[in-house]
Amino acid sequence: MKIIYKVLIFNALYFLICYFYLFDRANFVSVNVEAISSSLIAISSVVLAIIGMWISYAYPNTRSSLMQEDHKVDLVETLEGAKKLESMVMAVLSSAFILGTCLLCVSLIFPIIDSYSVVSEGFFKSFKYCFIWYLCFFQTYSLFNVVSLNFDFLNRLDLQISRSKLKKKNNKV
Secondary structure, X not given: OOHHHHHHHHHHHHHHHHHHHHXXXXXXXXXXXXXHHHHHHHHHHHHHHXXXXXXXXXXXXXXXXXXXXXXXXXXXXXXXXXXHHHHXXXXXXXXXXXXXXXXXXXXXXXXXXXXXXXXXXXXXXXXXXXXXXXXXXXXXXXXXXXXXXXXXHHHHHHHHHHHXXXXXXXXXX
């Protein structure tokens, strides 16, 4: 299944859960939204930087493809490599989305809405908590995606080490 469809399904499920379950219960929970937003900003920045460097190092053709208008540059050679690159780019995009959204909400949207007394306090509090929880879940999904890519990488390294040891053993005999 394409990653974009997974993200759309994730969003739809979260909003259904939020509408039927979380929204009413958010009024009874006390969460420091600014602290969570700061943590999300830090985590997103780290994921963005690390995965961005990893993509740049592991797939050097991506740099030349981004810098040139020529779309004939082959980014990857295998389908497996393309899927991994797609997952890494999705992790970068989701972290960039979370980073930008948190910065925008904490610095602009939440203070503006807090300054107006027209907005119902209970509704806005519920909306703010549900939105922050959404960003937390989305970042967690991105982190698990990165962790699974790392486990896959370690698996391939272990397989390569085992093949190398077997090859050395066979050459000695």
